Amino acid sequence: MDTGRAPHPRRHAPRPARRAAAVLLLAGLPLTAAGAEPPTVSLRPGADIQAAVDRHPPGTRFRLEAGVHRLHSIVPKDRNLFEGAPAPC
Numbered sequence: 001m002d003t004g005r006a007p008h009p010r011r012h013a014p015r016p017a018r019r020a021a022a023v024l025l026l027a028g029l030p031l032t033a034a035g036a037e038p039p040t041v042s043l044r045p046g047a048d049i050q051a052a053v054d055r056h057p058p059g060t061r062f063r064l065e066a067g068v069h070r071l072h073s074i075v076p077k078d079r080n081l082f083e084g085a086p087a088p089c
Contacts, residue, residue, distance in 0.1 A: 037061075038081065049074050 038059045041052055045067030052062060058077040066087045076082070 038079070042085075043069075045069055053077060053080060 038061045039056065040061040040063055041056055042063045042065055043049055043052055044065045047069075049062065049064075049069065049072045053060075053074060053076060056062075056077075059079040060077075061081040061083065063083050063085055065085045074082075
C-alpha cells in the first residue's frame with residue numbers, strides 16, 4: 001500500500017548497534033573515578049613482584065622500595081606503573 005509519503009529516515013541506530021557502541025564506550029573507561037589516583041602498592045626487596053601484580057587490578061602503581069630486586073620477570077597488566085623509591089640519603 002502506497003501512502004504517497006517518503007519513508008522517515010531512522011533517527012537512531014538499530015538497537016544491537018547502539019548496545020555494541022555503549023559496550024565499546026564503557027570498555028574504554030577507567031574503573032576509578034575521574035581524576036582519582038591509582039592504588040599504590042609498596043614492594044620491599046625480596047617481595048614477589050609478579051604475585052603482587054596478579055593480586056591487584058589493572059592501573060595499579062607499584063613502588064619498589066630502595067634495595068636490590070633480583071631475578072624478576074614481570075608480566076604487567078594494562079596501565080600498571082612501576083617506580084623506584086629514592087635511595088635513602
